Amino acid sequence: MVKRIAVLPGDGIGREVMDGAVRVLKAVSDCFGHDFKYTEGLIGGAAIDAAGTPLPKATLDVCKESDAILLGAVGGPKWADVSPNIRPEKGLLAIRKALGLFANLRPVTAYSQLINASPLKKEIIENVDLLIVRELTGGIYFGEPSERRGKNKEIAVDTLLYDKEEVHRIVEKAFQFAQARSKKLTSVDKANVLESSRMWREVVDAVSAGYPDVKVEHMLVDSAAMKLIQSPEDFDVIVTENMFGDILSDEASIIAGSLGMLPSASLRSDNVGLYEPVHGSAPDIAGENKANPLAMMLSAAMMLRHSFQMEKEALAVENAVSAVLNEGCHTADLNIPSGHCVGTDEMIQKVVEHINENHAISGILAAYA
Numbered sequence: 001m002v003k004r005i006a007v008l009p010g011d012g013i014g015r016e017v018m019d020g021a022v023r024v025l026k027a028v029s030d031c032f033g034h035d036f037k038y039t040e041g042l043i044g045g046a047a048i049d050a051a052g053t054p055l056p057k058a059t060l061d062v063c064k065e066s067d068a069i070l071l072g073a074v075g076g077p078k079w080a081d082v083s084p085n086i087r088p089e090k091g092l093l094a095i096r097k098a099l100g101l102f103a104n105l106r107p108v109t110a111y112s113q114l115i116n117a118s119p120l121k122k123e124i125i126e127n128v129d130l131l132i133v134r135e136l137t138g139g140i141y142f143g144e145p146s147e148r149r150g151k152n153k154e155i156a157v158d159t160l161l162y163d164k165e166e167v168h169r170i171v172e173k174a175f176q177f178a179q180a181r182s183k184k185l186t187s188v189d190k191a192n193v194l195e196s197s198r199m200w201r202e203v204v205d206a207v208s209a210g211y212p213d214v215k216v217e218h219m220l221v222d223s224a225a226m227k228l229i230q231s232p233e234d235f236d237v238i239v240t241e242n243m244f245g246d247i248l249s250d251e252a253s254i255i256a257g258s259l260g261m262l263p264s265a266s267l268r269s270d271n272v273g274l275y276e277p278v279h280g281s282a283p284d285i286a287g288e289n290k291a292n293p294l295a296m297m298l299s300a301a302m303m304l305r306h307s308f309q310m311e312k313e314a315l316a317v318e319n320a321v322s323a324v325l326n327e328g329c330h331t332a333d334l335n336i337p338s339g340h341c342v343g344t345d346e347m348i349q350k351v352v353e354h355i356n357e358n359h360a361i362s363g364i365l366a367a368y369a
């Protein structure tokens with residue numbers, strides 16, 4: 001059956017890393033005999049330039065007609081002075097909201113091959129495998145009013161608002177993931193200050209009654225930010241609201257060695273999802289063949305797993321990434337003096353070759369079995 005994939009490269013390194021996702025998916029479809037149909041759409045600054053809006057209707061229509069969406073990154077200095085209502089980032093927020101993608105999964109893995117690329121000590125990060133479950137369509141990112149006030153616009157207002165149902169559905173999702181993993185859930189909030197966080201805690205406690213086998217702890221976000229670096233192996237699933245999840249996931253990327261290693265999936269209750277790296281458009285390295293494409297390629301693997309239920313295909317991508325890292329190959333964002341530093345394009349090529357080779361080897365082994 002044909003799987004329709006919307007491809008939204010966006011801005012900066014978005015297009016460079018998207019090339020990696022599409023090339024690994026082509027390798028996967030050739031090896032495993034799938035039919036993937038790609039339709040490209042504009043988003044972010046590229047869409048502002050072409051259509052005057054960061055999320056044109058044509059793009060949203062393509063996404064609504066697709067089984068999954070791949071997104072590179074949006075934003076950059078070129079659009080720093082556009083009106084706040086049409087900033088590139090508004091396009092990203094709008095697509096998440098319009099498609100109801102409330103559950104953002106951000107897994108953080110400390111690859112053994114990259115253990116020395118992190119400024120954190122080896123013994124602190126070596127067993128880390130955690131999952132940040134970030135609420136993605138509520139909170140201060142979307143609360144109204146959000147505006148400037150006063151004669152000279154000297155007052156700025158943002159609103160942090162959640163309704164119980166929004167909290168309930170993300171907390172429920174997080175419990176499900178915790179139950180399927182090591183049955184430990186850390187809920188991160190700021191309940192010593194924020195009313196929304198006190199409600200968040202009530203919901204977590206209520207939902208926990210349905211998951212007696214899952215151990216729950218509440219943690220304040222400032223303390224969580226410290227513990228995530230001090231003893232990251234103490235965490236398994238973390239559930240938190242939109243802005244805390246944004247900040248903690250960039251922080252957690254240091255455990256993996258680089259922001260260029262963190263993939264993400266944004267899901268709703270059916271299987272439709274949007275898959276994008278955690279990083280942004282990296283204007284400082286855009287167009288230089290320096291971007292690490294692995295976060296985007298690993299996001300494509302998450303798409304295979306979560307939207308298409310293609311577990312062995314997802315593993316084929318993840319194993320190929322691991323094999324390339326085993327060879328000592330890495331992009332310049334990873335600080336590994338003994339390794340072999342390659343550009344974006346060569347990194348993509350190497351992962352594709354490993355997918356093809358591994359598939360050919362398993363075919364031969366199967367024939368002799």
Ligand SMILES: NC(=O)c1ccc[n+]([C@@H]2O[C@H](COP(=O)([O-])OP(=O)(O)OC[C@H]3O[C@@H](n4cnc5c(N)ncnc54)[C@H](O)[C@@H]3O)[C@@H](O)[C@H]2O)c1
Nearest residue numbers: 073074075076259260278279280281282284285291292333
């Ligand atoms: N999902 C998204 O589209 C998304 C996410 C974050 C930021 N942004 C936007 O991106 C723009 C730049 O933001 P920023 O500089 O704060 O964050 P950024 O994530 O783009 O970059 C932060 C740092 O990490 C490096 N980096 C990021 N991804 C990398 C990769 N794949 N390979 C190698 N190095 C990588 C960059 O070179 C930079 O030094 C802003 O407009 C921001 O709003 C978009």
Ligand SMILES: CC(C)[C@H](C(=O)O)[C@@H](O)C(=O)O
Nearest residue numbers: 075089092093246278279280
């Ligand atoms: C670009 C921005 C709107 C976005 C966010 O804050 O959600 C980004 O930082 C992310 O982590 O996906």
Ligand SMILES: [Mg+2]
Nearest residue numbers: 246247250278
């Ligand atoms: Mg972010």
